Amino acid sequence: MPGDLQGLTGPNAAPERVAGGFGLARAPVFSRLGYLLFGDTTMSRIMKWEDGKVSVFRENRTARGLTFDHQGRLLACEGNRVTRTEKDGSITVLADMLHATSDLVYAIDGSIYFSDAALAPAVPAIYQITRQGEVRVASRDCELPDGVALAPNQQKLYASDTRGHRIWVYEIAADGALRGGREFARANANGLKTDEMGNVWSPGDHLIAVFDANGRRVGEIPMPEDPSNCAWGDGFRNLYVTAKTSVYRIETKVNGTRTY
Helix, strand or coil, rough: CCHHHHHHCCCCCCEEEEEEEEEEEEEEEEECCCCCCEEEHHCCCCEEEEECEEEEEEEECCEEEECCCCCCCEEECCEEEEEEECCCCCCEECCCCCCCCEEEEEECCCCCEECCCCCCCCCCCEEECCCCCCCCEECCCCCEEEEEECCCCCEEEEEEEEEEEEEEEEEEEECCCCCEEEEEEEEEECCCCCEECCCCCCCCCEEEEEECCCCCCCEEEECCCCCEEEEEECCEEEEEEEEEEEEEEEEEEEECCCCC
C-alpha cells in the first residue's frame, strides 16, 4: 500500500464486514443519531444498521441514493423521483418524471445535486434542485452518471461516469450552476465521497481508489465484493461501504466532508 494512503488509513486498511445477507446493498448514509441506513434494492427496502444489529427501516422503497439535509431529513433517489422524508414521516416529492436517479448530495446553500442515469432515447444528466425548488439540468457531460460528491469547501462538484470510465469535476457558480467541467481522473467509479483534505474516494471494480485533490491516484483498498457506494460514519470518521451482499467498514485517520 502506498505511503500516501497509509497516512489516510494506517498500515492495515482491511475492510471489516459488519453486516451481510442482502440482495444488493447500496446507498449508505450515516445519521448524526448514530445509525447507518442503506438500500437493499432487490428487496425494495431501506435497511438500518445500529449497534451491530440490522432491521428494516422502511418497506417498499427502492433507494439507489440516500443522504440527509441540514435538518436531518432523509433525501432519497427512488427510481424516477427524488424525495424528502419530513419530520412527521410524510413524503415530499422534490423531483419526478425522471428515469433512473442514482446518487445525490446536499449542499450548504440548500441545493441538492443528483444524477439521473437515463437510457436512450432519454439523455443522462446531473441535475440541481435549487433551494427555491427549481429542478434544472446542471450538466450532460457524463455518458452514464452515477456518484456525486462535493469538495470540502463546497466550491467543486465531482461526478462519476460509469460508461465513460472517468470522474468529472466542476466549479460551482454563485447560483449553484456547474461550470468548466473537465476530466479529474480515469476510474471505473460508482459512488463518490471526499474527505476534509480534498481527497476523492471512489468505489468500483472490487476496490476503493483514492485520488488526491489534483487527480493523482494515491492508492487502492481491495474489497471482497464489488462496492456500489460509500459513506462517512462514526462522526464523519471511518468509511462504510455497500458491496453487493454486504456492508463493510474501513477505519480511517481522516475526516470525511460534512454535507449535513
